[in-house]
Amino acid sequence: MQEIELKFLVPKARLKGLLRQAKVKSSEVTQMAAHYYDTSDQKLAQAGIGLRIRREGDTWVQTIKAGGDGIVARLEHNALLDNEQVQAMLKSQKLMPDLTIYKDTSIEPLLADFKLKKLTKKLSRLYVTDIERITRLVTEDDNGAKSSIEIAYDYGDIIHGEDDNHRQSIQEIEFELVSGDLDFLFTTAKTWCKRYKLYLSTVTKAERGGLLLHNQDYSPAIKANLKQLDVEADTSMPAFIRAVVHNCLLQILPNSSAIVAGSQDYEHVSQLHNGIQRLHTSLKTLQNFSDQLNPEWLPILEQTASLLDDYGKLSYLSDYVEYKLRQQGAPAVDWSTDIDDIKITPIDTVRANDFQLTLLEMIAFTMSDPSIEPQADKLAFDKVAKNLSKQYDKLLKALQSFVDSSENKADSTDKDKLAQLYYHLTSLRYLSEFAAPLYHKKESKKTLKRWLKRVKKAQKTLNCHLNKVYYQQHYKQKASTDANALYGAGWLAASQKQSGKRCQKRLDKVQDSDRFW
Missing domain, CATH: 1.20.120 (Four Helix Bundle (Hemerythrin (Met), subunit A))
Incomplete structure (x- = not known):
């Protein structure tokens, strides 16, 4: 089963109004206690997999989530557990998930690298959540086509598995498509987002638990990953x-x-x-x-x-x-x-x-x-080459404009010209990276690799040079109120000469490169 869900954080100033909408007559309140499992070195989390056993009212459910589109859609498998068996395991403090239930399911391939028997022995409870969930169902009937969404407001704590005092509060609202039209999910979420000024969040409870274990408030910054470009x-x-x-x-x-x-x-x-x-x-x-x-x-x-x-x-x-x-x-x-x-x-x-x-x-x-x-x-292939040529021509014009202004010693416009040059070079780099998977032939790949390498280096060098111009101006302005800033202004002005020469060399290499398109 694929879960499609949008998650938001709620501003404190909007919480009361939001709760009035969440707590309608038809809404339900459920106490949920979830136990999250992983290896001691969190191999499942590293593979984007979350594994839990959760009490939902009077029932116990084992859930595994994985894969998906990386934004709002994930594979989800839920299995009802026998209450008596769960209670017995809780009493003996040996509550553990049963991984054999994933055989012959869509989840099994995702666990193939772990070898289920060995993985079971390595699992331990790392953290738990204690949540009060308020849910309501919103439905739409569009000419006989019915759609429904579950809106769930969660409030509670995520707690370290070995230290009840080590915890972090949770306060978020989720919109999950139960059935029907995907547009209805986004239309409803947009309405609530406008009304209550909600903030989108991709941080799962499993991710929060991992951060808690490492005494971190936020996950590391994420860089661009072109390997994920489908x-x-x-x-x-x-x-x-x-x-x-x-x-x-x-x-x-x-x-x-x-x-x-x-x-x-x-x-x-x-x-x-x-x-x-x-x-x-x-x-x-x-x-x-x-x-x-x-x-x-x-x-x-x-x-x-x-x-x-x-x-x-x-x-x-x-x-x-x-x-x-x-x-x-x-x-x-x-x-x-x-x-x-x-x-x-x-x-x-x-x-x-x-x-x-x-x-x-x-x-x-x-x-x-x-x-x-x-x-x-x-086909994108037929059109993207024209777009690349247009962007390349814009880069050449910006480069010539900058060279002309420098030769005419038009210092007042140099920064603007430099910024324009950087903008067009950056656009050409990103467009080249997006287009790269379209050029799969051997004769194109070698040229493409060389092109991307030179464009990246030129962009990085130009960015460094442009930043020095920016910083030098800030120190120069600061010097009017703080004489200590004069040193920085002078040092940065001197260093611009060398970085400018490096820029020219990098840009010349881009111009001399064979285009891959």
């Missing part, structure tokens, strides 16, 4: 853009989930910004690949990325650039006031309702049927 040579245009957006969301959602939950970690902000950049590139350069792309997504993504970038750069300057300068003998410069003066923090930015609704709409887009679109019979 694209083949014969992928259609609508299927291609859905796969690309899905791949971007696999990076965006875990990082945004950590931030809305309270993380101020630079890496979460940086990787979320990176994911949004990749997504923005795909929507802008591949906008004609689907009729279902919403043009309103782009400005929201642009604004979110800009706010994250402003905070991220200043945070990096304060924590890393300043530290490096002090190692070079620079006097200390305090940037804490500058950071405090930023009115919109990453948490505020990511919690913004328009951004959360945009994420929700894009998840729905990735799960929609590409075969019903007019372009469904057109």
